[in-house]
Amino acid sequence: xxxxxxxxxxxxxxxxxxxxxxxxxxxxxxxxxxxxxxxxxxxxxxxxxxxxxxxxxxxxxxxxxxxxxxxxxxxxxxxxxxxxxxxxxxxxxxxxxxxxxxxxxxxxxxxxxxxxxxxxxxxxxxxxxxxxxxxxxxxxxxxxxxxxxxxxxxxxxxxxxxxxxxxxxxxxxxxxxxxxxxxxxxxxxxxxxxxxxxxxxxxxxxxxxxxxxxxxxxxxxxxxxxxxxxxxxxxxxxxxxxxxxxxxxxxxxxxxxxxxxxxxxxxxxxxxxxxxxxxxxxxxxxxxxxxxxxxxxxxxxxxxxxxxxxxxxxxxxxxxxxxxxxxxxxxxxxxxxxxxxxxxxxxxxxxxxxxxxxxxxxxxxxxxxxxxxxxxxxxxxxxxxxxxxxxxxxxxxxxxxxxxxxxxxxxxxxxxxxxxxxxxxxxxxxxxxxxxxxxxxxxxxxxxxxxxxxxxxxxxxxxxxxxxxxxxxxxxxxxxxxxxxxxxxxxxxxxxxxxxxxxxxxxxxxxxxxxxxxxxxxxxxxxxxxxxxxxxxxxxx
Amino acid sequence: xxxxxxxxxxxxxxxxxxxxxxxxxxxxxxxxxxxxxxxxxxxxxxxxxxxxxxxxxxxxxxxxxxxxxxxxxxxxxxxxxxxxxxxxxxxxxxxxxxxxxxxxxxxxxxxxxxxxxxxxxxxxxxxxxxxxxxxxxxxxxxxxxxxxxxxxxxxxxxxxxxxxxxxxxxxxxxxxxxxxxxxxxxxxxxxxxxxxxxxxxxxxxxxxxxxxxxxxxxxxxxxxxxxxxxxxxxxxxxxxxxxxxxxxxxxxxxxxxxxxxxxxxxxxxxxxxxxxxxxxxxxxxxxxxxxxxxxxxxxxxxxxxx
Numbered sequence: 063x064x065x066x067x068x069x070x071x072x073x074x075x076x077x078x079x080x081x082x083x084x085x086x087x088x089x090x091x092x093x094x095x096x097x098x099x100x101x102x103x104x105x106x107x108x109x110x111x112x113x114x115x116x117x118x119x120x121x122x123x124x125x126x127x128x129x130x131x132x133x134x135x136x137x138x139x140x141x142x143x144x145x146x147x148x149x150x151x152x153x154x155x156x157x158x159x160x161x162x163x164x165x166x167x168x169x170x171x172x173x174x175x176x177x178x179x180x181x182x183x184x185x186x187x188x189x190x191x192x193x194x195x196x197x198x199x200x201x202x203x204x205x206x207x208x209x210x211x212x213x214x215x216x217x218x219x220x221x222x223x224x225x226x227x228x229x230x231x232x233x234x235x236x237x238x239x240x241x242x243x244x245x246x247x248x249x250x251x252x253x254x255x256x257x258x259x260x261x262x263x264x265x266x267x268x269x270x271x272x273x274x275x276x277x278x279x280x281x282x283x284x285x286x287x288x289x290x291x292x293x294x295x296x297x298x299x300x301x302x303x304x305x306x307x308x309x310x311x312x313x314x315x316x317x318x319x320x321x322x323x324x325x326x327x328x329x330x331x332x333x334x335x336x337x338x339x340x341x342x343x344x345x346x347x348x349x350x351x352x353x354x355x356x357x358x359x360x361x362x363x364x365x366x367x368x369x370x371x372x373x374x375x376x377x378x379x380x381x382x383x384x385x386x387x388x389x390x391x392x393x394x395x396x397x398x399x400x401x402x403x404x405x406x407x408x409x410x411x412x413x414x415x416x417x418x419x420x421x422x423x424x425x426x427x428x429x430x431x432x433x434x435x436x437x438x439x440x441x442x443x444x445x446x447x448x449x450x451x452x453x454x455x456x457x458x459x460x461x462x463x464x465x466x467x468x469x470x471x472x473x474x475x476x477x478x479x480x481x482x483x484x485x486x487x488x489x490x491x492x493x494x495x496x497x498x499x500x501x502x503x504x505x506x507x508x509x510x511x512x513x514x515x516x517x518x519x520x521x522x523x524x525x526x527x528x529x530x531x532x533x534x535x536x537x538x539x540x541x542x543x544x545x546x547x548x549x550x551x552x553x554x555x556x557x558x559x560x561x562x563x564x565x566x567x568x569x570x571x572x573x574x575x576x577x578x579x580x581x582x583x584x585x586x587x588x589x590x591x592x593x594x595x596x597x598x599x600x601x602x603x
Numbered sequence: 604x605x606x607x608x609x610x611x612x613x614x615x616x617x618x619x620x621x622x623x624x625x626x627x628x629x630x631x632x633x634x635x636x637x638x639x640x641x642x643x644x645x646x647x648x649x650x651x652x653x654x655x656x657x658x659x660x661x662x663x664x665x666x667x668x669x670x671x672x673x674x675x676x677x678x679x680x681x682x683x684x685x686x687x688x689x690x691x692x693x694x695x696x697x698x699x700x701x702x703x704x705x706x707x708x709x710x711x712x713x714x715x716x717x718x719x720x721x722x723x724x725x726x727x728x729x730x731x732x733x734x735x736x737x738x739x740x741x742x743x744x745x746x747x748x749x750x751x752x753x754x755x756x757x758x759x760x761x762x763x764x765x766x767x768x769x770x771x772x773x774x775x776x777x778x779x780x781x782x783x784x785x786x787x788x789x790x791x792x793x794x795x796x797x798x799x800x801x802x803x804x805x806x807x808x809x810x811x812x813x814x815x816x817x818x819x820x821x822x823x824x825x826x827x828x829x830x831x832x833x834x835x836x837x838x839x840x841x842x843x844x845x846x847x848x849x850x851x852x853x854x855x856x857x858x859x860x861x862x863x864x865x866x867x868x869x870x871x872x873x874x875x876x877x878x879x880x881x882x883x884x885x886x887x888x889x890x891x892x893x894x895x896x897x898x899x900x901x902x903x904x905x906x907x908x909x
Contacts, residue, residue: 100857102854103867104686104863104864104867106685106686107685107686107687107688109687112687114643187653187654187656187657188657190641190653190654190657190658191650192641192642192643192645192646192650192654193643193645193646194646194647194649194650194653195645195646195647195649195650196645198647207647207649207650207653208649209653258682258687259687259688259689261686261687261688262688276696277688277692277693277696277697277859278693278696278697278700278859278863278864279770279859303769303857305853305854305857305858305859305863306768306854306857307854307855307857309752309855310752310755310767310768310855310856310857313755313756313760313767314767314768317760317767319767468635468870469870470635470636470637470639470640470870470871470872471633471634471635473635473636473639473640474634474635474636474639475634477636477639492644495644495645501645505644505645506644510647510648513648515636515639515648515651516648517644517645
């Protein structure tokens with residue numbers, strides 16, 4: 063296949079470096095040193111096919127690698143375990159050329175067979191991977207999902223250092239998927255030896271290796287001496303202590319006992335910390351690829367009327383809601399967060415105007431407003447935010463009863479067709495899996511996700527936009543990137559014309575680290591390796 | 604004695620079966636789907652169904668429950684949905700810390716509670732009694748979080764007498780145990796006081812005094828063994844509370860007990876962990892009560908086991 067394509071000169075080879083300016087190392091960075099990080103919750107699993115929470119996401123990134131990677135602190139793709147790749151002219155076949163001499167932490171050299179094994183494993187139902195659906199564009203993935211195949215037809219080992227992946231449709235996000243944790247390369251023999259316990263005994267090619275895991279107490283990562291990126295990582299050892307209350311973790315950080323409070327600054331302590339210049343200097347803030355929004359269920363009257371949904375968009379005082387969370391967010395009027403490709407800085411959306419909102423409600427035949435329900439996750443600050451929304455709605459005559467529930471119950475209600483009229487997304491809000499606008503549409507705004515059990519809580523379905531989204535994601539050539547992003551801005555503007563959501567704010571992430579740690583701010587609020595890029599931070603001597 | 608024990612053990616087994624059934628049923632009818640917690644946000648409908656089938660959660664309730672029981676009978680608590688680890692391993696790793704904190708916590712509760720109760724009973728109606736009962740009222744109603752943080756702040760952060768949380772040495776144990784002792788002592792103090800007052804008013808105490816025995820002998824040898832019975836029954840219940848976990852204290856002091864495991868599991872509907880923790884604490888309550896009942900005849904010969 064490869065030869066045939068090459069001989070017909072159809073292959074357009076894109077040298078990988080053209081895609082990404084690689085990282086310029088911090089000149090002050092030195093190897094050595096140990097740090098301690100604390101978390102409240104126990105670490106669930108370090109299996110890249112299964113781990114899918116904000117806490118283990120960056121830990122897994124430090125233990126494993128994928129074919130693709132991101133420039134640290136940015137959303138720019140760069141080559142990972144694949145040194146380079148070729149794409150066929152139709153954008154349907156990717157040939158990845160692997161780096162030579164990359165070793166797993168057990169000492170064995172990684173080959174193309176491991177790539178195939180890892181992709182087969184993550185798409186096999188027996189693995190129970192939450193991310194199996196990300197691989198839907200690989201040829202044969204549907205047969206893996208329904209159990210009729212045990213190996214992905216579209217993934218071929220050409221030679222020990224070459225893997226060819228054929229798609230079933232052009233997919234502009236495919237390289238992003240290859241940089242996703244779920245596609246990280248695992249060592250077959252280690253998986254077979256550990257079985258279902260692989261998540262406790264991970265073996266990858268990453269910058270660190272797990273050397274100790276005392277359940278419920280701590281995990282220790284030590285530098286992988288064989289790591290293929292020369293000179294990296296900088297730290298010798300990271301100890302993750304679990305089970306510590308965030309308020310106490312902050313006290314320990316202030317005392318100098320730990321280096322990073324993984325759960326961030328507790329809301330009750332935020333003003334105190336930021337009011338002290340010495341402490342505030344150690345706080346890194348960075349807008350995350352996240353949007354907080356209110357969904358309005360189109361199946362529940364009167365939200366079937368676009369005027370009602372638009373009216374609510376004008377009724378919410380987003381500035382005030384932002385103040386409720388100590389200004390740790392920026393108000394927004396659109397779906398995509400700033401920093402996400404496709405974000406349109408010129409888009410204004412609906413301005414705050416309760417009078418106009420009332421007029422619009424009257425036009426929809428509801429001059430006296432209506433009664434409805436607002437579902438919210440019951441942890442602080444979300445109930446307080448819900449109360450602010452409730453007050454804003456009361457201004458235009460809409461009486462919203464607050465249903466404050468456990469997270470799982472809100473998610474359940476959101477997935478049912480006509481249960482939750484409105485949901486405030488706080489604590490469950492959409493944050494990007496990978497930095498591409500399609501990730502903010504398919505899972506939360508498309509017709510497919512509007513079915514029972516989906517995350518499209520507005521149950522919004524616009525077939526024209528689904529078609530436009532598919533067309534945008536079929537624009538795979540690099541020179542089409544600008545057009546593609548323009549298409550996505552356009553799709554998102556049309557979503558907002560239909561107004562299934564009230565976008566409220568984009569949260570910023572605040573991380574506080576001890577004075578002895580160094581590294582650019584972006585590394586402590588990495589948009590991709592959330593929350594911290596452990597491979598590049600260092601200890602100042 | 605043997606037949607009594609057998610009868611009690613059979614009863615206990617039935618109670619545990621009932622607890623298992625009710626908990627399993629409640630988790631089953633809960634309006635929240637564990638599979639969607641595992642599958643997360645981006646999972647396709649197919650992925651969700653695959654995970655449901657792999658875990659056997661597509662089966663009817665009865666089948667699921669019988670499968671669970673069958674596993675239990677073979678010593679298999681199942682695997683955590685989210686951690687993918689054997690639940691038995693997760694529980695076992697936290698059991699030593701839980702038992703240690705339980706023993707130390709109850710010891711502190713008893714030392715404080717019984718002393719307060721006796722003093723209050725002997726000074727009944729007077730100033731000391733009022734102060735003690737007020738104190739016990741405040742401690743039982745004080746929020747765990749506040750008491751833990753205050754003690755931690757003063758003795759660990761400011762004075763550095765003890766480490767700021769963690770597990771491993773005696774110094775790590777002191778603050779959480781004392782916190783629990785303070786928080787729980789009020790119950791014991793009130794129980795001890797009322798029981799002591801009752802006993803002190805009985806005829807045999809008057810007889811003992813009339814015989815000319817010393818005051819301390821009357822209290823320690825005659826009154827105390829009789830008054831302490833309800834307190835011992837309370838320990839049985841307390842054991843169950845501790846085995847279910849003391850979430851807040853564990854969290855503030857970073858104590859790796861069972862409570863934190865349970866709390867996280869409940870948040871994310873990790874059914875195998877919730878079931879196991881519930882059963883372990885139920886076993887503890889049942890055994891604790893059984894033990895309390897078996898001990899009482901040794902303290903009070905009037906009680907006979909039949």
